[in-house]
Amino acid sequence: MNKFRKFAFLTTVATYILIFIGGLVRVSGAGLGCPDWPKCFGRWIPPLNIDRLPPEIDPSAFNFTLAWIEYFNRLAGIVIGILILITAILAIRNYRRVKSIVYPSIAAALLVAYQGWQGSVVVSSKLEPFIVSVHTVLALIIVSLLVYVTQRAYYLELGVTTVADLFPKKISRESATLWGAAILQALLGTRVRSAVEELRRAHPLSSDLDLMGMLSPEFYVHIVLGLLVIGFTFHIARALLKKSEQLPGLVRQSIYGMVILMMAQLVLGFALIVIGMPALIQVFHLWAASLFVGLNLVLYTALKR
């Protein structure tokens, strides 16, 4: 593995961890743990106890645990932002003439800078649902760009071999469609979560299970599209595994990974409906979706080369 690919791969893994942390912030209700941005309770490092709060801040608004959860998310965001910036610099230095690596790397760096600024909008909007959804979808696009860049570097390192002829072009088109559907599905998922929160404002003391019974058609669209994505994944897996003998290892692993993730999503989604949205399952539901988006891109890149 060359230096760039190693770095891009690590950055991708770190970004996935950040997506998980972001999900945790959301479900633990720590999104407004720091009510200001970029500082937290008027300080660069949040107060360690209530006595150190600036006088202009109401002590009843301070929750040590939530402040530090949100602060850790911001710190992780800064570290990953720097990693993505370094990835872009390395791409420009090492692959100046390879547009398929340089452009997505620069796009990821620009988007992560925007994402950082957008974090302030998330806070100042007091977690306005649409803005939170944009924040989530942007994270999926950034991680997709990183996956793509890592993959391209891998194939460049491997040399000029092509497997595209092995597979009907239809399958790579289907894989691209699946990527779009998975992003749309994640967006709908964030809308469902927001819809539950809006219902909670109107029915503040009702259980999540009761609230889910009141959900709008968006919720059913999310379920139906989810089942379609699962069906489509199995269809692509079946079509590719038919060519089992000629499948490169990465393609095979991506397919297995995608099928496992889809089965996990089926179980997690079912658990969310039956148990009533337990926080940890929500995080894994989103995280598995983000892994699926990445693996699907690995597959797409492998089929297109």
Added chain:
Amino acid sequence: MNKGKIQLPILLGIILAAFMAIGGAMVIYQAEKSRSSIPELWTVPEFEFTERSGEAFGLDDMKGKINVVDFIFTNCPDICPVMSARMSELYRYYSEYDFVRFVSISVDPQRDTLETLRAYAGSWGADDDRWVFLRAPIDEVVRVMEGGFKLTALELPMGHSNRFVLVDKNGVIRSYHDSFDDADLEALKGNIKQLAKGM
């Protein structure tokens, strides 16, 4: 394809997922715990006041419910209308839940007759017993206000507090909230939500 090659990433994936699940569960648990730790302050003393309906109302009537208590008087020129408006908002906000009760106690019993309290309640849209309006001799009110709710009762009726007091289902005071402060009222809602989990 070598079986071992495919099993290793799956195994690593399971280990990673297990670590993340444990870490995630700990973070969520700590966040939940940090919100639910509402201290138990003082127990409300026994009292027997009269509700606007004419019926007796005491500590036993507060027990078994989440109570938001304030002290007002109907001739109050400035503070009380704001307090009652805020209380009225909360009364409507929790309209689905019988177990959340609002208690307004008059600090001017001489002028606040039962009839006056009924008219005042009606003007704020209080049309059921989720929001009760109480009166009692002023000495009794001062005893409960100062000794029980730990609120100052200087130069009544004007010198009453603008705070809402949250009392749990056991008659224990859990928190105080400035009725003029939106953020503090949000904190009150958060505390009610926590207490509702035990209902």
